[in-house]
Amino acid sequence: MREQAPAIEAWISLLRGQSAAVGAVNAQLVADHGLTVNDFECMLLLARAEERRLRRVDLAEQLILTASGVTRLLDGLEKEGWVDRAACASDRRVTYAVLTDEGLAKLREASKTHVADLRAFFEARYTSEELEQLAGLLGRLHADAPELDCSVD
Amino acid sequence: MREQAPAIEAWISLLRGQSAAVGAVNAQLVADHGLTVNDFECMLLLARAEERRLRRVDLAEQLILTASGVTRLLDGLEKEGWVDRAACASDRRVTYAVLTDEGLAKLREASKTHVADLRAFFEARYTSEELEQLAGLLGRLHADAPELDCSVD
DNA sequence: GCGATACAATTGACTACGCAAGCAATAGTA
DNA sequence: TACTATTGCTTGCGTAGTCAATTGTATCGC
Numbered sequence A, B: 001m002r003e004q005a006p007a008i009e010a011w012i013s014l015l016r017g018q019s020a021a022v023g024a025v026n027a028q029l030v031a032d033h034g035l036t037v038n039d040f041e042c043m044l045l046l047a048r049a050e051e052r053r054l055r056r057v058d059l060a061e062q063l064i065l066t067a068s069g070v071t072r073l074l075d076g077l078e079k080e081g082w083v084d085r086a087a088c089a090s091d092r093r094v095t096y097a098v099l100t101d102e103g104l105a106k107l108r109e110a111s112k113t114h115v116a117d118l119r120a121f122f123e124a125r126y127t128s129e130e131l132e133q134l135a136g137l138l139g140r141l142h143a144d145a146p147e148l149d150c151s152v153d
Numbered sequence C: 001g002c003g004a005t006a007c008a009a010t011t012g013a014c015t016a017c018g019c020a021a022g023c024a025a026t027a028g029t030a
Numbered sequence D: 001t002a003c004t005a006t007t008g009c010t011t012g013c014g015t016a017g018t019c020a021a022t023t024g025t026a027t028c029g030c
Helices: A006-033 A037-048 A055-061 A068-080 A103-122 A127-141 B008-035 B039-049 B056-065 B067-079 B101-123 B128-142
Strands: A053-055 A083-087 A095-099 B053-055 B083-087 B093-101
Touching: A006 A103, A006 B008, A006 B101, A006 B128, A037 A055, A037 A068, A037 A083, A037 A095, A037 A103, A037 B008, A053 A055, A053 B093, A055 A068, A055 A095, A055 B093, A068 A095, A068 B128, A083 B008, A095 A103, A103 A127, A103 B008, A103 B128, A127 B053, A127 B128, B008 B039, B008 B101, B008 B128, B039 B053, B039 B056, B039 B083, B039 B101, B039 B128, B053 B101, B056 B093, B067 B083, B093 B101, B101 B128
Parallel strands: none
Antiparallel strands: A053 A095, A083 A095, B053 B093, B083 B093
């Protein structure tokens, strides 16, 4: 029952580490700005996007949420006036989520402390080399996992 | 608005990577055994504990859940007969969570595929050296973060 | 042009948590 | 002994997310 494979160690560290980190960072962000981590990331993606807008489906993919999760996330941001809707001329099924000027202002304001908090949190634990290592390693988790879900052998 | 600090890169990778990994692994575990990742980890902690039992408070700390989260997690496991309650002789406030024989059997059965899935998932992406690196790095996230929450300067 | 199929988005019902409040038992203090 | 904290646990309520079903629009084969 006692496990030893490095994969298992990594898995446990991932579960615990992410919970701890997200818990701390999110609490700070909520306390300081009334935004959750996903609110922030969502607005950030919009801010970086062409014309400050994205299809909901693309937002879902990048945030790793389902379509309905995005609908509900955006509901909240729309209520606050930080995000608005816009129709797509070439495909009437899609509704863009657009970051408003207020949303951009809010994002900029929140960024000031949030980015500093993030850097403080990570730089207290890692050197910049280690941060690059970590980012590189974690990035691979996102990629396809043929082994896991298509066991056709 | 566009960010470049390695800390931010690491943060994004952590958010996305964990979501992707937990999503995949959890879906597999639920499909194969009707257990969530937390169900599994909880039973695993109990299995490894002295007399296969733990105080709910200790379980909460290790799983990074609140006390109420643990109560509800255990509710489900108790309903299935995998976990039972036991009083503590020396302190009548505490109720132990005890892994039953059925629970241990269920855990062993689930372990067979789950551990293999985990190894497949991670070993498809990393060498064993990288896994050790990753586990070591992630482990630091869990430690105290004096910088973040006591900004007394 | 027309049906079958696919896709974007929303909605209702549900789950898994957290937080705050409350209860019971213990520990500290006088 | 009594009075006050503190601790372990549970419960009501709120929130963030999922899944399954639905609607409206596109697109493909013919």
